[in-house]
Amino acid sequence: MGNFSVSGVALKGIAACVPKQTEFNKDYPYLAEADISKLIEATGIEQRRVAPKDICSSDMCGAAAEKLIAELNWDAATIDVLIFVSQTPDYILPNTAPLLQHKLGLSKTAMAFDMTLGCSGYVYGLSVLAGIMKTSGFKKGLLLAGETAARIVSPKDKSAMPLFGDAGSATALELQDDAPAMHFGLGTDGSGYKTIIIPDGGARNVVTEESLKPHTVSEGIERNNCQLVLEGMDVFSFGITTVPKAVSSFMEHFSLQQENVDHFIFHQANMMMNKMIAKKLKLPLEKVPFSLKEFGNTSSATIPLTIVTELKGQLQNKKTSMVQCGFGVGLSWGTVYIETNDPVIPDLIEL
């Protein structure tokens, strides 16, 4: 099933942060010029932000959270729960959420933990955070979702490197009796776990000397086993079949009409896939914002980043409704319907 609703929890604000450093796909050194043009046209990705070594996902999420807390006029000490969604934590252990609890000045009685999900992670995180707040009575919660995706990809992997960028985000939820229901539809297909994977470095395949040796997979794809494997054809196939089906059945389950939803925000995978998804759902493109041209695929941060960069003006000072859908690594996907009322959205932060 995977469908449920949470009412009485309001989305109060969203902030996003990217590194200043920009990489242009037209300058990608491991592809011929003609191939690069084709790649840019198909993926829609022209540039990506790439964090220098000393900036982690948690730093970008932390900067977004600080700005958001300030603009909301929240006292950090009153935030009861913090969830950090990322596949690029600071350390293998401890969880990164405690570091952020400390850095942001949350109380020692706060609940804080990590969720290791990628492209579906933002929607999953929202569902967990809203659910916890609703059942616990915790008044204020923060969802921090971010990735240094570019850091875990081999620079010499043409199938992945030109797609990924780095970003962090912060989303604030608050208990509010009259807040309309958020509807969630979540799904999982672990049979596809190898579709997007870093094979070595976990407990299944601990790092050995062999793990770090680069090997050529095919022309233009050279990587080691601690770097991301992206089976592009299978991801694409999954994206264009599973996602439209999931969103349609979600809309049907909650009796939502497309014309009554203001914005449909999808995980930013690549233009070819995203346009195909929108087409299959018969969505007018003006309801489907894209940020991938400038930022690429930033994993769990794509949805909040797209909201901040593309929808800020359209969400502020009014009531709007959105469907958001994240999909990818796992395989895992999640859809949420959410109504907002003048959320706080700080300008994009650059680190």
Next chain:
Amino acid sequence: MELNDFVENFAAQLENEEGVTITPETNFRDLAEWDSLVALSIIAMVDEKYNTKLTGDEIRASHTISDLYEKLKSKVA
């Protein structure tokens, strides 16, 4: 489902290369313009026209267009 239609639909995903005729026996991997992006448009075409999900393994295990057609046929049937 007809082989000739499939070959035609396959060829429609390719830019017309001069002097190249696409037949069921064409080894698509040998085509100058074959790359992972063309593979994606083949997956999209199969999804759209045949309502069937083609996997990367199935494409990798096929050599000729006819090979791919047989795989597709066994899934549709």
